[in-house]
Each structure stands twice: as structure tokens, then as C-alpha cells.
Amino acid sequence: MKTSNRLMLACEGVMTKKVRTFMLGIGVSVGTAALIFLVSLIFGAKAYVDEKVGGIRENLLNVGIKPPPPHNPQPLDDSAYRQLLQIKGETGEVVDVYRELPIAPRPYIKVKNQPANNWLKVVSVDEGLYQNNPDNPIPDFKYRHVEPVDESEITFPEADETEATEEEKDTNFIPVIVPNVFVEALTSFAGDERKSLKQFFDILQGQEPFYVLVQGKGYRCKVVAVDNTVSSWSIAVPFRYGEEWNRHQGEQFPDYKWPNYDRFVVEATDIKHLDDIKEKIAAAGYQPQPTEAQEIGIAVSRGAMYLFLLAVTFCLVIALVSAIGIFNGLSISIMEQAPRIGILRSVGATRTDISSIYLFEAAIIGIVGGIIGLVAAHLLMWGSDIALKDFLSDVTNIRDIQTLFVWSLPEAFYIRTGAVGLGVITSLLAGVGPAYRASCLNPAVVLREG
Amino acid sequence: MAIISLKNVSKIYRTAAGEQLAALDNVNLEIEEGEFVAVVGESGSGKTTLLNMIGGLDQPTEGSVLVDSHDITSAGDRELSLFRNRSIGFIFQSFHLQPLQTALANVMVPLLFADASWPEARKKSETSLGLVGLADKVNQRANQLSAGQCQRVAIARAIINSPRILLADEPTGNLDVHTGTDIINLLKQINMEQKTTVLLVTHERDVASQAQRMITIKEGLIISDAAIKAEGDENKQ
Numbered sequence: 001m002k003t004s005n006r007l008m009l010a011c012e013g014v015m016t017k018k019v020r021t022f023m024l025g026i027g028v029s030v031g032t033a034a035l036i037f038l039v040s041l042i043f044g045a046k047a048y049v050d051e052k053v054g055g056i057r058e059n060l061l062n063v064g065i066k067p068p069p070p071h072n073p074q075p076l077d078d079s080a081y082r083q084l085l086q087i088k089g090e091t092g093e094v095v096d097v098y099r100e101l102p103i104a105p106r107p108y109i110k111v112k113n114q115p116a117n118n119w120l121k122v123v124s125v126d127e128g129l130y131q132n133n134p135d136n137p138i139p140d141f142k143y144r145h146v147e148p149v150d151e152s153e154i155t156f157p158e159a160d161e162t163e164a165t166e167e168e169k170d171t172n173f174i175p176v177i178v179p180n181v182f183v184e185a186l187t188s189f190a191g192d193e194r195k196s197l198k199q200f201f202d203i204l205q206g207q208e209p210f211y212v213l214v215q216g217k218g219y220r221c222k223v224v225a226v227d228n229t230v231s232s233w234s235i236a237v238p239f240r241y242g243e244e245w246n247r248h249q250g251e252q253f254p255d256y257k258w259p260n261y262d263r264f265v266v267e268a269t270d271i272k273h274l275d276d277i278k279e280k281i282a283a284a285g286y287q288p289q290p291t292e293a294q295e296i297g298i299a300v301s302r303g304a305m306y307l308f309l310l311a312v313t314f315c316l317v318i319a320l321v322s323a324i325g326i327f328n329g330l331s332i333s334i335m336e337q338a339p340r341i342g343i344l345r346s347v348g349a350t351r352t353d354i355s356s357i358y359l360f361e362a363a364i365i366g367i368v369g370g371i372i373g374l375v376a377a378h379l380l381m382w383g384s385d386i387a388l389k390d391f392l393s394d395v396t397n398i399r400d401i402q403t404l405f406v407w408s409l410p411e412a413f414y415i416r417t418g419a420v421g422l423g424v425i426t427s428l429l430a431g432v433g434p435a436y437r438a439s440c441l442n443p444a445v446v447l448r449e450g
Numbered sequence: 451m452a453i454i455s456l457k458n459v460s461k462i463y464r465t466a467a468g469e470q471l472a473a474l475d476n477v478n479l480e481i482e483e484g485e486f487v488a489v490v491g492e493s494g495s496g497k498t499t500l501l502n503m504i505g506g507l508d509q510p511t512e513g514s515v516l517v518d519s520h521d522i523t524s525a526g527d528r529e530l531s532l533f534r535n536r537s538i539g540f541i542f543q544s545f546h547l548q549p550l551q552t553a554l555a556n557v558m559v560p561l562l563f564a565d566a567s568w569p570e571a572r573k574k575s576e577t578s579l580g581l582v583g584l585a586d587k588v589n590q591r592a593n594q595l596s597a598g599q600c601q602r603v604a605i606a607r608a609i610i611n612s613p614r615i616l617l618a619d620e621p622t623g624n625l626d627v628h629t630g631t632d633i634i635n636l637l638k639q640i641n642m643e644q645k646t647t648v649l650l651v652t653h654e655r656d657v658a659s660q661a662q663r664m665i666t667i668k669e670g671l672i673i674s675d676a677a678i679k680a681e682g683d684e685n686k687q
Contacts, residue, residue: 001563001565002565005565008562012548012555016548016550340546340548342546345507346534346538347534347535347540347559347560347607348534348535348560348563348564349563350531353531353563443507443508444498444499444508447507
């Protein structure tokens, strides 16, 4: 028997019980819609976070002090710096090594209308780390001489008092880089904090200066970039300031034991060599670690994977319930249609023909349910996207979300076809038992009883 | 030459209580090609079982059923299905039509299993419906037809593949006397014109008397098998 004829008889069977087919398809629709909705949301939200976290420079590696015991800690000093550069020379796999120097004692930071405080750590970093970033080079991050003012003479002119043209010409500031997670943390505040949030935004966007106070002197600073290589709750200035400021502090505190570098950042030519480089750094007595941005990326990926597994589990439960429904529905249908099966057998249907016809019926239920689910998922995502964006905009001040769902190809295509395919497969699997039972019916018996 | 030959055929059912019940008991029967045979007997006597054995819908517990010298009891599912599709036409008491389908779609079903093309199937179905006098009801749904018309559609479906054997199980059971007579006349016409062997199961003696030969079954045994003299023959004598 031709497949098209089997399909025609299956359609005939489905059309004789439209309501039941629709009700069975609803189960598949719910599962399909839920799967598309949840997976699109998880991956869409992850894509947004990834974008905000920025191009994570995966070829970077932090190098810190190896914790004792049993290891003897190697200080992160100039000899360590040279040693790491030599590793670069030996392997040919390391592009460069950047130093991060903490400024100690921790300087105070003075922001307009706020008391000075030292809750942010100030570090100085080799400029090359940012200037050599292929994805986001920051050429402004370089040393320039800035004349400090006495702490008592620090003023913050009102925004409207500063001419735009003068603002554009303004070069009398130290460039500062802050971490983007820091921005995200700040932007998540809301409510009564809006006014101060506005000020934070202005600072972060380099529109409002602030001062770093070292030895009673205020250095005018502006944020020039947000970058993921800067540690949380830190701000980074060009390396030479760290050397200068620590020298000034040294004059004040001659007996103070000055810290070594906070960390080194090793840049590899290729992410594929990182493991090899890690081993060599560890063998030299240091502690290789992923960068904070990489850890955030890993955490986001891991979180997304857990949510994905949760969504898949949820959808599998729906699929199981749907499968049970389809199994029962088809079983009842076969009992009701037993005389039809008998007549088909009497006019020449083989057992294979009968089972194929009922498998086609199951597939039709799956396809119809899947398509309904697909349409429902799109409507749901469209509505939810608007609602979620409004909600997040209201409660968090995040206003730059394009979408929280996956709409772009080819990912959207894979998610949707995968979900519809799962619905069809579920239906088919649920239909195997009833289809087999239908093929095993004795035509003589069902014709007599029908 | 016998087109149907049953040799020592028995069919034993096992009841729910575990008892054995012989629907057919060592039946031997031969039916010649082109014969119009009526099988009569009370309900439960084994008439339908006999018909199902010959049509390959059921398997005997013992014995063999030969159709056109082929033993269908040893045939596989595919072979039996092909046999039913090509050589056998079934007519049932309750018609077994798809109520929401048109007469044409109902008649066409056997052709779907014969891999006929759509235009060919349509043409043959229309011809078949014309033969049973329903040329004007082609696109009428089965649930819009009278009982007599439904049985005609069922007959059209049974003869669409020009089978050599027609097996009619109580074809007049759900019809009034007048319509029943029409149906029997139609079967006789098919038997005469197409030389189709017709095996008619009925419990009505009047209906059975329209056949050329009457076989009486009681409790699974053939108790009589005799030719029926036509009215014309009696007058001649």
C-alpha cells in the first residue's frame, strides 16, 4: 500500500473525531509552547548577560600567589614578573604579562555631594592590558600628567556651569576603568536611590569627575571605559600612577612594608594553550586562575545550563503526561473504531498497513499540536517580552534590553524545530502501543462484535 | 472444478469458563465457480465462522481451506491480505461504512490497498456505484443514505476489485422485505453477469431459497446440502 494512501486513511480517521484529536493535540501544544518559551528565555537572557559582560577575553589568565601549605608562597614581585616573561620566552605561547599594583594604604575617593570613603580598591594596571584588547581597545587609558589639588580646594562645578566645548577639551583627568559587573550591580538598585543612581551613571559614563585622595592631594579622575578584566569593587588607573602614589606614601611612611603586585595577567596567543601555560605557571610556584570575567561567564553558562535542564525536565514531564493522554486517547479510539479496522482488514489491509495508519494518526496529532504550540509560544513570547522589558525597566533602570528571547536565526530555528520535533516524537512513541494493538485485532471478531 | 474446498475444517473456541466450543466440526465442503450458494442455520450454528474461514479473516483450528487450489490456511498476513483484496468481496449485515464519508470514498477503500492511482480509483468506483444503481448518489454521505442504499454501497465496495468470490453475511438482516429482495436480486445479477461465486449466509429460508444451492448448518455440522430447483424448472417438469 502506498504511503500516501496510508496517510489519507489516517487523515480520514482523524477527521472523524476532530474534537478528540484537538484535545490530544493540546497536550502536545502545551509541552511544545513551554519548551520553546523556556529555552528561548533562558538562552535569550544568557545572550543578553553575555553581551553585557562583554567579550570575555578567554585567552587571559590571572596569576596570583600559590596558597600555603604545602607550597612555599612565591611573592608577586619584579622577579616573578621577569620569570613569567621568561615563561613567555620559553614557550612562545604567551603574548604578554601585565602587572596590577595595589595603592596602599587604600586611598579615599571623593565624589560630589558624598563624604570621602575608601570602599573601592584602587589598583594601577599596565596600560597594554586594555590598549591591546582586539575586541575593545581603550587608547585613552594612558598616563598623562595631572596636577593634584589640595583636598580642601576640591570643587565640583554644576553641570550647567560647564560649557560643552570646554568639557570636550577637558584633558585634565586621570583615566579610570571600572568593571562591568560593578555597573550591573549599581544599575540594579532602584526606588529612592534614583537620584544617587543618576550620579553613579554620570560618573560611570565619564560625565562627572571624581577625585582620588592620596596624601591630602586630590587627583581628578574620569571613567573612560568599563571592562571585564577589572576586579569587582576596584577601579584601575594607568600603572605609573601606582608607582608615583606609592612613592609619595613611602615618603610619609618610611617603615611601612609595601605590598608587591596584586596579580599578573598573562595573555596567551590562543585559548588552546591555556592549560599548557597553566601547568608551567604552577610549576614555577604561582597560582594560575581564570579571570573574574571568565568566572562570571562560567557561572552564567552553568546557571543557564541548570535552568535549561530544569526546563527540559519540566517539559519532559509535560511530554510524559501528553504521551499518556495520547496513548489513552488512541487506545479508546481504536476500541471505538474496531469495526473500521475489521473492514480495512477485510478489503486487503495488512497488519503493517493498520499499524502505519495509526502511527500516522499519532504523527498528525503531534504535528497539529506542535504547530499550535509554536504559534502559542510566539504569542506568549511576544507578550512576555514586552511585559518583562517594562518590568525590568521599572524596577532596575535597565533600559537597553532589545529582547529577552531568542528570535534570531539559526538558534531560533533549532529551538522551534527541536520542540516541534520532540512533540511529534512523543506522539509517535505514545502511538506505538495502540498502533500495534490495532494491528493485532482479529478482524473476524471485531466485525462480529461491531 | 471447485473454487472453494474445505477439508476437515474445525474451529474450536475456548469460552471464558475454559470450556471448548466447536463453531465448526470437521466440515467438508466444495463450491463450484459461479455457484450461488446459501448457507442457512440458526444463530450460533457456525455460518459466519464458515464465511470467515473462506474469506481468510479467521483461521481454522484444524483442516484446510483451499481457494482456487491454494491453501489459504498456511498463507502469511501479506499473502492473505492480497488474497482478500483481489479475490474476495465481503458484504455485512451492518454495512460497515464510514458514515461521514461519501459513497464514492467508501467504495474506493479496497483500491487504496491495490495501489490504484487516484483517477483510476475514482473511475472504477463510479462504475461500481453505477452497477448497483447508485450513480446519482456518488457524492452523498453514507449517513444520508437509506439502509438499502447503504447495502448497495457496501456491495459496490465488495465488487470493485472484480473478486471471484462474494461473501455476504446476512446482507438483508437490517432491511425490510422489499429492499431485501432488491439486494438479493442484485447479488443474483452480479452472479449471473460477472460469473462471481456468491456465498450467502442467512437465517431466512425465503432469502436462501433464491440461491441455487442451500447448505444447512447446525451446531457446526453440515446437516444438509442440496440444490434448489428454480421456479421455472419446476414448471418445466
